Amino acid sequence: MEQAIVAATKHGFTQFAALANERIAQHLSGVTKQSNYYLKDAYDLYDQWAAFGKCRHMMIARPDLFNERIINQSGSTRTNFSIAALDYSSLIKASHSISSKIKLDELIQRLMSVLWKMPELKEVFSSYPKRQNCI
Structure with a gap:
């Protein structure tokens, strides 16, 4: 699976690399440290692919992991996004x-x-x- 992620990233298929990372994280859900590593990579790849809705979904699903993360709102600037603070x-x-x-x-x-x-x-x-x- 690692080879698939590397190949997808190398050839510009960011969305598939992100999805593969997310699936590995789900498979390793019992191994928290490794699972978190793959989830963070998936998040970064989704952000790179401009799938901001998916990034927000991941933040909502795992606030313990992504609470201080940054979401790219416009493709060029990065801003802090706190779900609790947003009214x-x-x-x-x-x-x-x-x-x-x-x-x-x-x-x-x-x-x-x-x-x-x-x-x-x-x-x-x-x-x-x-x-x-x-x-």
């Missing part, structure tokens, strides 16, 4: 509070000015007929 209702309230202060006209104006600066979209916008009273 979804607070996030929703904050989101509503922020969005209620935004004026739609200003938001559209800002978005259009950003989009207009993108060369790919400039071509698209210029191909549409011009209308009066458009932003």
Whole structure:
């Protein structure tokens, strides 16, 4: 099985290497130290493959092992993720509070000015007929 993991990793099949590590960990569930080693490797490979949902699932299933782990949220930045500290209702309230202060006209104006600066979209916008009273 180790050879399969090495080969999968070497040839870019990260998801299969992660799955193999996870299955070995399940097989070795009675041997905690070795099982944890394979679970951590599986987590790292799932994270590398950008399977963040799977990483969260592993954190929920084994908080003792992954409590201080880091989840890659956007593919480029890494942030600490603590399930206990995350309060979804607070996030929703904050989101509503922020969005209620935004004026739609200003938001559209800002978005259009950003989009207009993108060369790919400039071509698209210029191909549409011009209308009066458009932003």
